[in-house]
Structures are given as structure tokens and as C-alpha cells.
Amino acid sequence: MPLDTTIGPELLALRDVTLSDVARITGGRLVGEDAPVRHLRPLSADSIPDGSLAYASGHFVDELANAPFEAAIVPASGVGASRSVIVHEDPQVAFFALQRSLAESGAYPTIASHRGDRVRIADSAVVHDGTVIGDDVRIGDHVVVMPNSVLDDGVEIQAGTVVGEPGFQVAGDGTGRYLVPHAGGVHLRAGVSIGANCAVDRALFSTFTTLGADTMLDNLVHVAHDVMIGDRCTLTASVELSGSVVLEDDVWLAPRTCCNQFVRFGRGAYTGTGSVVVRDVPAFTLVAGSPARVFGRVCLCRAKLPSDDGPVECGSCGRRFLVDGDAVAEAA
Numbered sequence: 001m002p003l004d005t006t007i008g009p010e011l012l013a014l015r016d017v018t019l020s021d022v023a024r025i026t027g028g029r030l031v032g033e034d035a036p037v038r039h040l041r042p043l044s045a046d047s048i049p050d051g052s053l054a055y056a057s058g059h060f061v062d063e064l065a066n067a068p069f070e071a072a073i074v075p076a077s078g079v080g081a082s083r084s085v086i087v088h089e090d091p092q093v094a095f096f097a098l099q100r101s102l103a104e105s106g107a108y109p110t111i112a113s114h115r116g117d118r119v120r121i122a123d124s125a126v127v128h129d130g131t132v133i134g135d136d137v138r139i140g141d142h143v144v145v146m147p148n149s150v151l152d153d154g155v156e157i158q159a160g161t162v163v164g165e166p167g168f169q170v171a172g173d174g175t176g177r178y179l180v181p182h183a184g185g186v187h188l189r190a191g192v193s194i195g196a197n198c199a200v201d202r203a204l205f206s207t208f209t210t211l212g213a214d215t216m217l218d219n220l221v222h223v224a225h226d227v228m229i230g231d232r233c234t235l236t237a238s239v240e241l242s243g244s245v246v247l248e249d250d251v252w253l254a255p256r257t258c259c260n261q262f263v264r265f266g267r268g269a270y271t272g273t274g275s276v277v278v279r280d281v282p283a284f285t286l287v288a289g290s291p292a293r294v295f296g297r298v299c300l301c302r303a304k305l306p307s308d309d310g311p312v313e314c315g316s317c318g319r320r321f322l323v324d325g326d327a328v329a330e331a332a
Helices: 019-026 058-065 091-106
Strands: 030-032 054-055 071-074 084-087 131-133 149-152 168-172 174-177 185-188 207-210 285-290 293-297 310-313 322-323 328-332
Touching: 019 030, 019 084, 019 091, 054 084, 054 091, 071 091, 091 168, 131 174
Parallel strands: 054 071, 071 084, 131 149, 149 185, 185 207
Antiparallel strands: 030 084, 168 174, 285 293, 310 322, 322 328
């Protein structure tokens, strides 16, 4: 079942930005009608709200023709699509320069602060304004919680963890390289538990890096920008998730698992220690190695499932599954 990304804080939409502003900031040329710009999104984004601006160059200009963006930054060859465009000689440079300018000028909003009941925050912790803290939240020593972070009821964070610092997105122009400012946030849903010395990075644009309800992180885990984690997931020591990775519900990642950006783990996926994951992992599948490869199917109770196709039953807990090649689903 696809991960539900609709539950959470309202998107941090840009304020008072138009396509003519984009042309002025980037030094590009507006072709078509002026219109508000509410969100920046990469061409690969799953969620594209109204008022979204993308960029495309090279062969990606052809992909833009069928993408539901209302506007885009494109080279001269991209003019002619049924949308307004900003023409620029290097759309990628222009796009990230735009994000830098908008983030630094305060065009993105900051959420209103809130503190719930029975909150315990260590004296050495730093919780910034512009954060939402639910009821019964526990924040340990030397934890830092940055603006645009939302901690739902019952969240617990152990010592030394940082929530909501910018992720790592490098861009460059004729003057050199720079780190692109991040303007999004972090949402920790109810019952999330985070161990010591972890980092959960804020989203790059107007969305929230999200950890689902009752998800648990061990010590020394890094969750990069725009990661979406479902409910009841377990990330053990030294797991590293690159940007825009998706974990559906009930995923278990063993120590020192790391993965490429944009990788998706299906429900109940399981990794072996030290796995290097470079491609999507199907639901209820065990992978291990470098690069990770499939070693079988696995139940939610972590027992191995039979290798047969068709209806199968877990010999340990009795759960039933429907198997068709690589596709595994829990039976109703």
C-alpha cells in the first residue's frame, strides 16, 4: 500500500513570488503569462501542488512536456510547451540560485510555535521558536530542534540529536560552489523515538522530512532531506538514508545500512547488516550485501517466508501472503 504523505503540517508555500520575480532573480526571460509561484519542485517529485515551478535541461526537457508543472525554467529549446517558462542558459544553476535567494530573503514562512502539556526538555537542549511540540514529549540533553520542526504527542529524543538542520545539497555557478539553503521542515509523528547523536535533516523546499508514527531510530542514524518514513519502521545503529528515500510501513534496516537517493523500500522490507542499497526493495523482501541483492522473502515477524508463488503462510506467526514473482502482499 502506498505511503500516505497527506497527513502532516501544511506545506510551507512561498509568499508573494511571481514568475516575473523569478526572471528578475535568475536573470532569465519570462515567456508566457505571469503567475504566482508557490512551490519549487524537482522534475522527479511525487507531489506537485498548484503553483509549482520546476527546471529541465538536456533530454529532461522532453519529460517536462508530460509533467503537471504550471511553469518551469528551461533552455531556449524548451519554449513552446503549454505553460509559462523562464528561459535561462543554465536552468539548474538558475533553479538553485533561485532557492538560495528565496530562502535567504525570508520568502518561505516559519510555522507558529506551540508547546503541549507535560513536556520535558533538558536544560542543555535548544528548542528554537517556530517549533510545534505536542503533549508528553521528552527532549534530552544537548538536543537541538530547529524552526519548522513538528513533534507530535509522545515523541522522545535522546542526547545529542539534531532535528531540522539543513540537508546537504551542493550547487555551483560561475563564482564557485555553495550549500543550498533548506527552507522546509521535519515532522515526527506520534510515538517516534530517536536515539543519541542522530541527525534528521529538514526538507529542501516547502515540504517536511517525515518519520511515521511509532518509528524508532537507534543511535547515530542519519536521515537526509525529504526522506519519507512510514509507521513502525526500525532504523538500527549507523543507518544512513540519502535524500528523498521512501520507507513504507514496517521496514527494518539493519546496522550500517546505507542507500542511494530516491530509493524506495516496500512495506516490511528488511536489510542485512552493512547493506548498500542502490535500487528499490520490494515489499516483504530481504536484501543484503554491497550492492544489496535479494535473499528471500520475509514476514513482519522477521521469519523467512516460503519461496513459492501463490498463497503462502508464515511458519512462525501464521500471517498469510499472496506472492506473484517479486510482488508480495499481505492477504486480507
